Amino acid sequence: MGEMSKQQRDKRVSGALEAFYERLQEEGLKSTKQRDVIVERFFWLDKHISADELLEDVREHQGRIGYATVYRTLKLLVELGFAVPKDFGDGQTRYDPIHNQDPQHDHLICIDCRKIMEFNDEQLNSRIKDIVADLDYTVRRKKIELYAECDDPSCPHKAS
Amino acid sequence: MGEMSKQQRDKRVSGALEAFYERLQEEGLKSTKQRDVIVERFFWLDKHISADELLEDVREHQGRIGYATVYRTLKLLVELGFAVPKDFGDGQTRYDPIHNQDPQHDHLICIDCRKIMEFNDEQLNSRIKDIVADLDYTVRRKKIELYAECDDPSCPHKAS
DNA sequence: ATGAATGCAAAGCGTTTGCATCTGG
């Protein structure tokens, strides 16, 4: 969504980390060098990241880290409610960081260049709430993905 | 999504098959015993089916069929526009048959028993059209999945 | 006949797990 200054970003990250470590303690789990880097980079990067993308990034900041550790940490983040796994159909799971301040957003994905943009529409959310309520169900989470052609000039298939 | 008599179902299936064989010929592809059964059962069953569910069903109607054939046929159906692959997060891809008459529907999935129900809401669709138009994008397809607790008494976790 | 389709088994790919080793509280 909007741009964010480094200061704002730092603040967001440290806020998320604080919350994370609090939950860690609650669960009697430990903080380790690897876990710390992974989680910090995850919050810092703040995008729908895949396990191997995160691994690659993390290895630049802290040498030898096994991919199993990244998978396990992502799983932990999901369990503790700091990330949501998403599948955009490119064969690998991506993880969306949750900043509790953010309302859950939806995605618009370019079918050509795979660029993902986020949006959040109040009217849409409200309509969904109604639909589910009418069926006497209780919504836990939603996944809305719109596949479209983007307007980025650098995107392929623009000639067609 | 209402009920459908056997006659109606027969008619729908044969319509879909006719369209399928027409496209097959256009592409210079062949009709075979296996392909025929798979495609017919796929249209007949008419639900978000996974490759191995379809394989199991098909084997009751026609002995020895390799799973590779089912995968290849499903891929073909997708390429020809008769099916859409979906991922509901249970680890395997499901395929939704497309009856060109149907507007594309959305899904409500029970987080406990994994039951999937379909819905189609005009207001929702219209709002989506607006959202995307405002961004100057062109929608190709949408994927909306709502995860909720269902009201089926046979569903686990009803006691909690 | 000849390009396409099948069946099988092997390979692929992302993800998970078993286990011996380390480490934080």
Add this chain to the structure above:
DNA sequence: CCAGATGCAAACGCTTTGCATTCAT
């Protein structure tokens, strides 16, 4: 100390592929 975390490699589950064989046109 000792439960929890890591790294490695092996296992996994779903899907795809290579190849020899069979089949539709």
